[in-house]
Amino acid sequence: EVQLVESGGGLVQPGGSLRLSCAASGFTFNDYAMHWVRQVPGKGLEWVSGISWNSGNIDYADSVKGRFTISRDNAKNSLYLQMNSLRAEDTALYYCAKDTSGWYRSNWFDPWGQGTPVTVSS
């Protein structure tokens, strides 16, 4: 069974940093692109970032570009999101999601983890 388990969320002050992790199991991790998607409580979904199977392709939403860094360690079956210069508007539930291919265009997200909450507040 494919499992994605996020961790690393929490309360951080504006301007602070946080590193999210996503532990993957039940599939060959290094065959698939991976993504981070966030959701403000009670609001819609926002794609944050994606990374191809070999880290050769990486993209970000404009809202996080220059502040967030996505990475992966295929040896550890793990996906990461380093979040710097955090703002109140980054407060959300952050989901890790598996792509259906090694490259992330023309595909879809399946499955998703259960998410890790991030709160940016003083």
Add this chain to the structure above:
Amino acid sequence: DIQMSQSPSSLSASVGDRVTITCRASEFISIHLNWYQQIPGKAPKVLIYAASSLQSGVPSRFSGSGSGTDFTLTISSLQPEDFATYYCQQSHSTPLSFGGGTKVTIK
């Protein structure tokens, strides 16, 4: 960047009703359009991919259609477990993007 718009943003329907949700892309996205269902407190799950392909395990009352810029998700006979929020998502180009969602509630 491609903007995705959904309508309606919410609807109220009864068990057994036929429900249609529309999604429009701000530019051509071919068939690179996916539909997700999110039940409160749960992660989204894919229902339809590539505009009209039914994900394995998803009931056949769900169907998708469209190409180019206009797409539709149809639930042929609404069931109690279908009351949820539905999102469309384009995978044609980055940044990937979602519609604002359609919340389906019980009438």
